[in-house]
Amino acid sequence: xxxxxxxxxxxxxxxxxxxxxxxxxxxxxxxxxxxxxxxxxxxxxxxxxxxxxxxxxxxxxxxxxxxxxxxxxxxxxxxxxxxxxxxxxxxxxxxxxxxxxxxxxxxxxxxxxxxxxxxxxxxxxxxxxxxxxxxxxxxxxxxxxxxxxxxxxxxxxxxxxxxxxxxxxxxxxxxxxxxxxxxxxxxxxxxxxxxxxxxxxxxxxxxxxxxxxxxxxxxxxxxxxxxxxxxxxxxxxxxxxxxxxxxxxxxxxxxxxxx
Amino acid sequence: xxxxxxxxxxxxxxxxxxxxxxxxxxxxxxxxxxxxxxxxxxxxxxxxxxxxxxxxxxxxxxxxxxxxxxxxxxxxxxxxxxxxxxxxxxxxxxxxxxxxxxxxxxxxxxxxxxxxxxxxxxxxxxxxxxxxxxxxxxxxxxxxxxxxxxxxxxxxxxxxxxxxxxxxxxxxxxxxxx
Amino acid sequence: xxxxxxxxxxxxxxxxxxxxxxxxxxxxxxxxxxxxxxxxxxxxxxxxxxxxxxxxxxxxxxxxxxxxxxxxxxxxxxxxxxxxxxxxxxxxxxxxxxxxxxxxxxxxxxxxxxxxxxxxxxxxxxxxxxxxxxxxxxxxxxxxxxxxxxxxxxxxxxxxxxxxxxxxxxxxxxxxxxxxxxxxxxxxxxxxxxxxxxxxxxxxxxxxxxxxxxxxxxxxxxxxxxxxxxxxxxxxxxxxxxxxxxxxxxxxxxxxxxxxxxxxxxxxxxxxxxxxxxxxxxxxxxxxxxxxxxxxxxxxxxxxxxxxxxxxxxxxxxxxxxxxxxxxxxxxxxxxxxxxxxxxxxxxxxxxxxxxxxxxxxxxxxxxxxxxxxxxxxxxxxxxxxxxxxxxxxxxxxxxxxxxxxxxxxxxxxxxx
Numbered sequence: 001x002x003x004x005x006x007x008x009x010x011x012x013x014x015x016x017x018x019x020x021x022x023x024x025x026x027x028x029x030x031x032x033x034x035x036x037x038x039x040x041x042x043x044x045x046x047x048x049x050x051x052x053x054x055x056x057x058x059x060x061x062x063x064x065x066x067x068x069x070x071x072x073x074x075x076x077x078x079x080x081x082x083x084x085x086x087x088x089x090x091x092x093x094x095x096x097x098x099x100x101x102x103x104x105x106x107x108x109x110x111x112x113x114x115x116x117x118x119x120x121x122x123x124x125x126x127x128x129x130x131x132x133x134x135x136x137x138x139x140x141x142x143x144x145x146x147x148x149x150x151x152x153x154x155x156x157x158x159x160x161x162x163x164x165x166x167x168x169x170x171x172x173x174x175x176x177x178x179x180x181x182x183x184x185x186x187x188x189x190x191x192x193x194x195x196x197x198x199x200x201x202x203x204x205x206x207x208x209x210x211x212x213x214x215x216x217x218x219x220x221x222x223x224x225x226x227x228x229x230x231x232x233x234x235x236x237x238x239x240x241x242x243x244x245x246x247x248x249x250x251x252x253x254x255x256x257x258x259x
Numbered sequence: 260x261x262x263x264x265x266x267x268x269x270x271x272x273x274x275x276x277x278x279x280x281x282x283x284x285x286x287x288x289x290x291x292x293x294x295x296x297x298x299x300x301x302x303x304x305x306x307x308x309x310x311x312x313x314x315x316x317x318x319x320x321x322x323x324x325x326x327x328x329x330x331x332x333x334x335x336x337x338x339x340x341x342x343x344x345x346x347x348x349x350x351x352x353x354x355x356x357x358x359x360x361x362x363x364x365x366x367x368x369x370x371x372x373x374x375x376x377x378x379x380x381x382x383x384x385x386x387x388x389x390x391x392x393x394x395x396x397x398x399x400x401x402x403x404x405x406x407x408x409x410x411x412x413x414x415x416x417x418x419x420x421x422x423x424x425x426x427x428x429x430x431x432x433x434x435x436x437x
Numbered sequence: 438x439x440x441x442x443x444x445x446x447x448x449x450x451x452x453x454x455x456x457x458x459x460x461x462x463x464x465x466x467x468x469x470x471x472x473x474x475x476x477x478x479x480x481x482x483x484x485x486x487x488x489x490x491x492x493x494x495x496x497x498x499x500x501x502x503x504x505x506x507x508x509x510x511x512x513x514x515x516x517x518x519x520x521x522x523x524x525x526x527x528x529x530x531x532x533x534x535x536x537x538x539x540x541x542x543x544x545x546x547x548x549x550x551x552x553x554x555x556x557x558x559x560x561x562x563x564x565x566x567x568x569x570x571x572x573x574x575x576x577x578x579x580x581x582x583x584x585x586x587x588x589x590x591x592x593x594x595x596x597x598x599x600x601x602x603x604x605x606x607x608x609x610x611x612x613x614x615x616x617x618x619x620x621x622x623x624x625x626x627x628x629x630x631x632x633x634x635x636x637x638x639x640x641x642x643x644x645x646x647x648x649x650x651x652x653x654x655x656x657x658x659x660x661x662x663x664x665x666x667x668x669x670x671x672x673x674x675x676x677x678x679x680x681x682x683x684x685x686x687x688x689x690x691x692x693x694x695x696x697x698x699x700x701x702x703x704x705x706x707x708x709x710x711x712x713x714x715x716x717x718x719x720x721x722x723x724x725x726x727x728x729x730x731x732x733x734x735x736x737x738x739x740x741x742x743x744x745x746x747x748x749x750x751x752x753x754x755x756x757x758x759x760x761x762x763x764x765x766x767x768x769x770x771x772x773x774x775x776x777x778x779x780x781x782x783x784x785x786x787x788x789x790x791x792x793x794x795x796x797x798x799x800x801x802x803x804x805x806x807x808x809x810x811x812x813x814x815x816x817x818x819x820x821x822x823x824x825x826x827x828x829x830x831x832x833x834x835x836x837x838x839x840x841x842x843x844x845x846x847x848x849x850x851x852x853x854x
Contacts, residue, residue, distance in 0.1 A: 020667035025511065036671055036682075041664045043514060044673035044683075045507065046537045052471075052504035056511025056519070057664055059495050060469055064515060064665045080507075083500035243490050250491045278622060282451040285624040292451075294622035297561075319739040320814055321621050321732075 011163025048077030062255025085143025147173035267332030277309030283409035392429025459484030461596030516663030536575025580705035723752030740817025
């Protein structure tokens with residue numbers, strides 16, 4: 001997790017955003033001690049609710065920059081991810097894809113690679129998993145995200161750049177970060193850092209690649225890069241526009257300039 | 260205390276009738292009035308109804324079980340709800356839309372061609388307000404002034420005059436002894 | 438503190454309970470409602486959605502109830518007063534997150550317009566069968582406050598009270614109304630803003646580096662700050678210390694687990710006398726006391742009146758706040774009276790606490806009701822008559838069936854050999 005926090009810290013610095021404006025709600029697999037030193041407000045929520053909680057934070061105070069760190073978001077929080085994108089809620093999602101739910105010892109995650117054989121540490125699916133995983137980037141794009149990127153945790157600079165860029169962008173942005181879970185492949189029984197290297201070396205940067213082509217498969221190289229960067233009115237912008245139109249003077253736009 | 264049921268078909272302003280009388284009684288006449296309505300499948304079918312209890316004292320039991328007054332504007336609603344009307348209850352009905360079946364002896368009948376009157380005034384949508392005028396004159400449960408205020412308060416300003424005209428048409432019909 | 442005039446639509450209205458609650462929320466200073474439509478609570482959300490934007494408040498229809506409640510707690514952390522609106526199935530979905538809110542001690546209000554259950558049950562009909570769920574629904578130890586209004590006017594008044602209690606004690610407050618009250622239309626008076634008392638949030642204003650998010654005040658309730666105020670908040674649903682940090686070493690974990698949950702429970706229990714609101718009538722010389730809440734207490738009054746006309750000494754104890762439960766009051770009354778009569782639109786929930794607190798000193802008679810309707814006053818009367826005549830002490834809860842139930846299930850269900 002630490003490489004991601006490092007990149008996040010770098011990204012914040014580079015973006016010029018005051019850390020005190022940033023709120024980070026996370027769901028279960030992410031509760032690093034180091035976050036205490038970032039200068040942001042941190043909310044460790046419950047499984048799958050980081051985006052919904054973040055939606056409340058943002059609407060409660062539109063001045064906040066809300067950056068949900070999510071892990072379970074494709075399963076128990078899938079609906080919030082989908083609707084966050086549809087509304088174009090102004091959130092920057094850091095989607096940590098560790099291919100397993102690391103903290104609870106190897107439950108199958110729906111964004112993991114499934115074709116390769118797995119070790120028995122995958123206790124929730126001891127006979128390997130056969131379900132098709134999500135292509136989270138493609139899903140985000142289909143739901144209406146305005147910014148999508150994917151990096152491995154070792155692409156620290158690229159990741160930091162993406163984070164800096166997305167922190168200054170309005171709308172539903174999704175950055176997927178590949179971070180290895182423990183002993184995922186039978187062929188790689190080594191430590192996390194070697195696995196991390198494995199991902200890093202097996203990746204290829206293709207900025208601007210169409211999200212539907214960036215599915216992770218064991219046979220091909222992992223495609224990383226910035227895929228989508230477009231403009232679309234955010235939820236609050238649409239809300240303000242619609243209500244100003246119907247209510248006229250009786251309505252004061254929500255959130256002022258940060259709406 | 261009086262228990263009243265308004266019934267008809269969807270779109271006749273049945274629920275609104277309950278609200279207007281309740282408003283007249285509780286806000287403008289300082290009585291107590293509790294209105295409840297049927298929701299769900301029973302509200303969507305042919306027969307739609309609202310129930311109103313009017314009293315000088317605080318109303319405790321909110322539902323209508325044996326109405327003293329039954330105001331009905333459709334045949335289906337008549338057939339569905341007529342049996343629950345009290346033996347000596349009042350039956351106010353749209354005489355063009357409701358054909359009475361077996362007549363119960365003690366029930367007092369008050370017919371009015373409310374929908375026809377409304378059409379003559381230019382819009383059948385105000386048939387319920389004609390009926391409310393008639394209701395006010397027949398039952399005397401709520402004052403005429405209170406009801407007029409409640410009607411005026413419940414419609415958009417540009418329809419106020421038309422609605423008051425409709426109300427008075429119904430009220431007058433009862434005064435004329437028809 | 439007085440209400441902000443911008444939020445108060447002063448006037449006399451003829452509206453239903455749901456709408457009155459939406460108005461009450463705004464008057465209380467609610468700035469955010471995240472909700473998902475569900476009968477019979479929808480009208481409350483609709484009312485707020487209509488009036489909120491004109492007063493600078495936000496309503497959002499979330500994707501489901503899980504999202505609704507999470508967004509409400511999020512917005513509360515951002516510093517605003519919040520509420521969600523739901524009924525049975527939606528309420529069940531919210532349970533995990535309600536516990537999260539209790540653990541974080543974020544103030545928020547839930548309006549539950551109870552309907553007939555279980556499952557989809559009777560969406561357009563009334564029920565009071567979520568009372569225990571409101572008390573124990575989420576896992577783990579925590580306490581909440583629950584209020585049961587009996588009329589549209591009370592839905593307005595007590596929605597404001599619910600917000601005030603949520604802010605004062607930093608806990609979830611449930612407005613446990615029901616379909617009958619929610620869908621009942623009556624006169625509602627919305628007073629002037631300067632006649633409405635509002636509890637402000639307990640914001641911290643000491644030195645920045647001294648702030649501890651979970652350090653309790655004298656009344657056991659800690660002070661809050663807003664997200665974005667530069668306090669580097671670390672807030673977690675894990676068992677945490679006063680700094681908010683999760684405790685990871687084994688020894689201190691045991692200690693912190695105890696002190697955290699103990700305070701979540703004690704901040705309500707020890708303040709119970711200040712929180713509890715009861716309406717007590719004619720209990721001084723009573724042989725029988727009817728203990729009731731919500732719509733049941735309103736209906737019970739007629740039964741009580743009839744019983745008094747017959748010369749029975751019957752009093753009434755209405756639980757305006759159902760949780761925390763008035764243990765002391767029931768115990769005190771149990772010593773004086775022959776019996777309690779408890780009408781509930783369920784097959785026995787709050788009656789268990791009445792029995793618990795009466796310590797075998799008074800008979801406890803439940804008038805159960807399966808829902809989709811309310812008790813008839815005659816059912817209350819007949820139970821009171823029975824209670825006043827029964828001179829034996831009877832152990833446990835005595836069921837006194839309603840007339841309707843006797844008619845439907847004459848013999849009741851019996852297991853066959």
